[in-house]
Amino acid sequence: MQTVTDKFQDAAGKASFIRKMFEKGLELKREYGEDAVCDFSLGNPDVPPPEAARAVLHRIADDAVKPLGLGYCPNAGIPSVREAIAAHLSGEQGVELSAADVIMTVGAASALVDFFRATVEPGDEVIVPSPYFVEYGNYCGHFGGVLKPVPTRDDFTLDLPAIEAAVTPRTRAILVNSPNNPTGTVYSRAELEKLAALVDKTNAARGDGERALFILSDEPYRAFAYDGVEVPAILPMTRYAVVLGSFSKTLSMAGERVGYIAVSPELTKEDGGTLVSTLVLVNRTLGYVNAPVIGQRLAAAICNETVDLGIYRRRRDLMAKVLSDAGIEFIMPRGAFYFFPKAPGGDDGRFVDALLAERILAVPGSGFGRAGHIRLSCSVDEKIIARSAEGFKKAAEACR
Numbered sequence: 001m002q003t004v005t006d007k008f009q010d011a012a013g014k015a016s017f018i019r020k021m022f023e024k025g026l027e028l029k030r031e032y033g034e035d036a037v038c039d040f041s042l043g044n045p046d047v048p049p050p051e052a053a054r055a056v057l058h059r060i061a062d063d064a065v066k067p068l069g070l071g072y073c074p075n076a077g078i079p080s081v082r083e084a085i086a087a088h089l090s091g092e093q094g095v096e097l098s099a100a101d102v103i104m105t106v107g108a109a110s111a112l113v114d115f116f117r118a119t120v121e122p123g124d125e126v127i128v129p130s131p132y133f134v135e136y137g138n139y140c141g142h143f144g145g146v147l148k149p150v151p152t153r154d155d156f157t158l159d160l161p162a163i164e165a166a167v168t169p170r171t172r173a174i175l176v177n178s179p180n181n182p183t184g185t186v187y188s189r190a191e192l193e194k195l196a197a198l199v200d201k202t203n204a205a206r207g208d209g210e211r212a213l214f215i216l217s218d219e220p221y222r223a224f225a226y227d228g229v230e231v232p233a234i235l236p237m238t239r240y241a242v243v244l245g246s247f248s249k250t251l252s253m254a255g256e257r258v259g260y261i262a263v264s265p266e267l268t269k270e271d272g273g274t275l276v277s278t279l280v281l282v283n284r285t286l287g288y289v290n291a292p293v294i295g296q297r298l299a300a301a302i303c304n305e306t307v308d309l310g311i312y313r314r315r316r317d318l319m320a321k322v323l324s325d326a327g328i329e330f331i332m333p334r335g336a337f338y339f340f341p342k343a344p345g346g347d348d349g350r351f352v353d354a355l356l357a358e359r360i361l362a363v364p365g366s367g368f369g370r371a372g373h374i375r376l377s378c379s380v381d382e383k384i385i386a387r388s389a390e391g392f393k394k395a396a397e398a399c400r
């Protein structure tokens, strides 16, 4: 008998490309040994958390064994943690945020799910510049939302006229992710200001009784910017911006599942706090209840620090050299820790297979909404990047 809904019955067996690669990687590692495989398929941050985490965790351990030390906390997060994260985000965003504007979540992932639960009716649309992080479609699809990818330009910058043309009365959000997974692009101030102006213009035309259009800014890679590039803050640009992010990558604590949603205080004034209180409600009723309490305390204590970003920059520079030496075309990522190079010969599936033959794991760009490219994650040691050089050359040669 069928045990799940039709939708999931169809989806079963269609595991994501990333998952498939992960499994393939395990198989190859079992067969040839860990060191023989260059795995660029997963974005699991491998750089150690800041050393300051050690002392904080000891302190948290002492507090944790007191009554309620590991108990439920308010659905929106531990009040002192919300205050600390609000102060941190105020600095980042250049807008004065208080604890009341910030909700602690189970990573950026549940922040996205909360937002879609609160704002999306079946058939509503969420515009996303493509290529994009694959899970977005699942997150909004749970509530009948429809992801509407709008291709970026060839250099992965926003195609603003195309985004404007894609907006309909059913559009609930334009979802941007900068620095970007999978391309490493950082959107410029000018691009984001134009996007904010489009959102303000659309909302003004919609009128008071209609539902708002938001810019949803997914920022888990905010700290990962190179070459002095600016990562502009979105909250000062429009009150209809909602920022979400996490400490998964900046503090290498992805498994501890701590993220946040920040809503503009101006919007809270306008809607009387309805969006914030609804986000808190759905965060509870979706079953997250509250973000993990150990992770919340850890993140609050060290949120102004980051992992050693120099390690990621050096990896980026080395990967750029490996790809250039193999004659593979790419746009130098200015942020995050991914490359999205062109597949030599144009067929991303074929190139991924050729790489696999060299025991190099990559993900086809098709899985991110842009065929003809592959995604490489540099959350691996420099030694592995260096070791992959010959394999990239051979695979590229085989596909040309």
Ligand code: PLP
Pocket: 043, 106, 107, 108, 109, 110, 133, 177, 181, 218, 220, 245, 246, 247, 248, 254, 258, 259
């Ligand atoms: N958004 C983007 C663009 C991501 O790449 C990821 C994870 O890789 C997430 C959101 C979710 O991250 P987390 O829930 O760990 O914060």
